[in-house]
Amino acid sequence: MSDECELIVLVDDYSGYGTSFMAQHGLSVLIRMRDSSILFDAGQEATPIVHNLKLLNISINEIDAIVLSHCHYDHTGGLLDIVRKINKTVPVIAHPSIFRRNIVLRPMIRHVGVPFRREDLENAGAELILIAKPLEIADGVVVTGEVPRDPRYEGKVVTYTIEDGILKEDRMMDDISLCINLGNEEIAIVTGCSHAGIVNIVKYSMELLKARRVKAILGGLHLIDEPTEKVKEISDILRRYAEEVHVGHCTGFDAYIELSMRFGRKFHMIHSGYRLSLSVRD
Secondary structure, three states: OEEEEEEEEEEOOOOOOOOOOOOOOOOEEEEEOOOOEEEEOOOOOHHHHHHHHHHOOOOHHHOOEEEOOOOOHHHHOOHHHHHHHOOOOEEEEEOOOOOOOOEEOOOOOEEOOOOOOHHHHHHHOEEEEEOOOOEEEEOOEEEOOOOOOOOOOOOOOOEEEEEOOEEEEEOOOOOOOEEEEEEOOEEEEEEOOOOOOHHHHHHHHHHHHOOOEEEEEEEEOOOOOOOHHHHHHHHHHHHHHEEEEEEEOOOOHHHHHHHHHHHHHHEEEOOOOOEEEEEEEO
């Protein structure tokens, strides 16, 4: 017996060729399982997501739970309005440090983390579930929690936080991903920006779900600022573990080239409105 799991990109930096979908700098993905619909990230603001849901003929009230991959505004900015539009209390799963200050220094200092207060979100109807460890949030759907990191594959430190009045490097320990058990020791992985490092995310997700193969990776890989040799190395490693890659947002042009060379027709650029169906076996 098999069911379908559908991954639908509600917003990405690219709208797709010849479509009426809206794009923005940000990411939001809807995961539709047999008995649940989970929103993974909420883009920079809600307007494009609401527009694209209408084009897809999907009700916003279908959303049963929301997962935030990390604090950055282009993944959390639309959340408050989305929660307000859902006519029920909705669980929001994220890392305990999601509401910290997260700062960039160039071109000038500014906060790039969650652009609203925790209490505003709770007053809008969110039930916050803040976790640092793995959590199964629906049948076969697991949030990774903090990902163990091999520093060779960890993302660059480009943001800072403030602790006890002191500016410190922020390693984005709140970066979490979502894994889906497809059966037959296969999984799919949905990522936000992969600040923990996509190689680290893949290895940990496989360990968590006792998988021997990754059917598909969908999301952002944040290889956009990495040197070419590192992009090549990571692309080689991903080809050993994964069958397909469906990437966008912060992945970067060099990574598109390297991944397309290794994955051929199993490489795909995502866009707003992009859909991927996967079989889930008992």
